[in-house]
Amino acid sequence: MRIGALKTSYAADHALFDTPVQRAWLGLGAALLLAFPFVADDYWLYLACLVAIHVIATTGLNILTGFTGLVSLGHAAFMGVGAYTAALMEIRLGAPFLLNLLGGGLMAAGVGVLVGLPSLRVKGLYLAIATIAASFILHFVFQNWSTVTGGIAGLSVPPARILGIELARPAALYWVILPLAGLSVLAAANLFRTRIGRAFIAIRDRDISAEILGIPLLRYKLMSFGLSAFYAGLAGGLFAYFFRSITPESFPLVYSIFFLAAVIVGGMGTILGGILGAAFMTMVPEVLKLGVGLASPWLPNAVAILSPVRTVVFGLLIIGFLIFEPHGLAEIWRRIRRFFHLWPFRT
Amino acid sequence: MEGFDPLFFAEVTLAGLGSGALLALTGLAFVLIYKATRVVNLAIGEMLMVGAYLFFAFAAGLGLPAWGAIPLALAGGGLLGAAIERAIIRPMLGESPIAIFMVTIGLGSVLVGLVEIVWSPNPTQLPDFIGAAPVFLGEAYVSRKIAVGFAVACLVIAGFLLAFRTWRGGVALRATAADQAAAYSCGIDVPAVFCAAWALAGVAAAAAGILVGAVGGISPTMGVFGLSALVVVIVGGLDSVAGALVGGLVVGLLEAWSGTFLGGEYKIVATFSLLLAVLVVRPYGLFGTAEIERL
DSSP: OOOOOOOOSHHHHHOSSOSHHHHHHHHHHHHHHHHHHHHOOHHHHHHHHHHHHHHHHHHHHIIIIIISOOOOSOHHHHHHHHHHHHHHIIIIIOOOHHHHHHHHHHHHHHHHHHHHGGGGTOOTHHHHHHHHHHHHHHHHHHHHOHHHHOGGGOEEOOOEEETTEEEOSHHHHHHHHHHHHHHHHHHHHHHTTSHHHHHHHHHHHOHHHHHHTTOOHHHHHHHHHHHHHHHHHHHHHHHHHHHSEEOGGGSOHHHHHHHHHHHHHHOTTOHHHHHHHHHHHHHHHHHHHHHHHHHTTTOTTTTTTHHHHHHHHHHHHHHHHHHHOTTHHHHHHHHHHHHHHHTTSOO | OOSOOHHHHHHHHHHHHHHHHHHHHHHHHHHHHHHHHOOOOTTHHHHHHHHHHHHHIIIIISOOOHHHHHHHHHHHHHHHHHHHIIIIIGGGTTSOHHHHHHHHHHHHHHHHHHHHHHHOSSOBOOOOOSOOOOEEETTEEEOHHHHHHHHHHHHHHHHHHHHHHHSHHHHHHHHHHHOHHHHHHTTOOHHHHHHHHHHHHHHHHHHHHHHHHHHHOBOGGGGGHHHHHHHHHHHHOTTOHHHHHHHHHHHHHHHHHHHHHTOTTHHHHHHHHHHHHHHHHOTTTTTOOOOOOOO
């Protein structure tokens, strides 16, 4: 049973990490992440980088969908905008790596605000459908504005450089991607302790009430779209440097659905949910691949059905979580914690 | 474009009307579900695809003639719709519309995966049951498949409209759509109506799927047709049957014209631009009911 969690000041009550135990776990986690590249091989580092990129993008979508209550199915397209911007700044201008990431994020934020404009008139599902339209139109731009985006062939991106050091392998990029992911998540967590973040939550809970309380709806909705797209753009920039090649097909509608699924599975409207969801959804295909590898001696066509099985599992996860665990993995985690906090008493 | 050829234009227009009728039929399936259960079903394209594959299984797999395979495929589509309603929509009753919307996205993914497992992800052709002799309207040439598709889609739509007017179940459905609580207190079994709406939508989607498959071949990705249908219902209004019909023809024409005169890649941009324009100018579509929100 947890004792001694008495708070004597508002500052302590508002703290992000409120107990010593929590801080200790966090320190341990950070130490593990620091030690990870020294023990893991390239495959695991590749996965870790991918998870971190997805964590950034998912956290961004969580700001919009989980905290502001606006569903977007254009998240992958925003990511594409960021990726193309970063890649073009690198190729055409030779601008430095971190500046390109920022540029990608800002460009995506601009496009995000533009896509958010229909929220002036419509909301809820209609808005979700409008973002599908935006996603297709952006895909069309990637594909057909060939002089800039390289058309269907896409762009190949030179390796990232910081201070003359070339970051080509996941082992090197890990040191950029992971801190950025950490920073993004921390920034998002802090956002919801500010006026802006609170306004987002008010809009999610009841937008008309929020407006009556003096929150300018359009401005805050657009801000949420912009912020969310900024995260997507940042993730997209990292994506470009990570895979070193981007095509219009890198950012299909399914990828947007992937992020939405990650938000749902992780837990809408919790920062932890974004992290858990992104990690979980990224790892599921790998686990399936492993399973297929194990099953292949008995199932001759196991490899052929891997991709459809992945599609089915993906859909089942969305349905299953929405029906049985609507608050996602974050809620499961909370239950586990509560069990230990209250032990030996029943929860 | 060198010179304007009215005959060619007429042919393109007729082809557009043909695919527009199919879109209208799919839109009708969508509106049916939305009217009765207030669910925005993004998996309608995938239900359509499953219908087409069921026909493929009965006609090509079991070697049944078309008159045997079509009713079986339609029944299969209806069963699928009812099963979906019972298994995953019913438990979501009362949840936020956005959660239900996302459940249907997951459902679409499951259906695509299952079809790929059962029938392989490669596109195939449906066995021909329409014939290939061209049809001429005046001087304009129309592909026979599109002409038959148009005619059948019109018949099916007319059948549905008649059923809504006269059949007991159709009236119950309209009553439920108008006011659930009132329908309940009049003795209408609302859960059964929900189930029936999904089953009927499944039948309509399967019919559209067979026709779409007959025209363009089938593949697990043919569900993207559902996205065009989504545009149709947004343009027409989510809860308006007339809107689905008008919207279907409008989108069909727009797709045909933009695809022919601008190039195939402009098709999707044209339809989605129309969608955005309608959303901004008339958020509830041409014939939809404006929702009024009160605190």
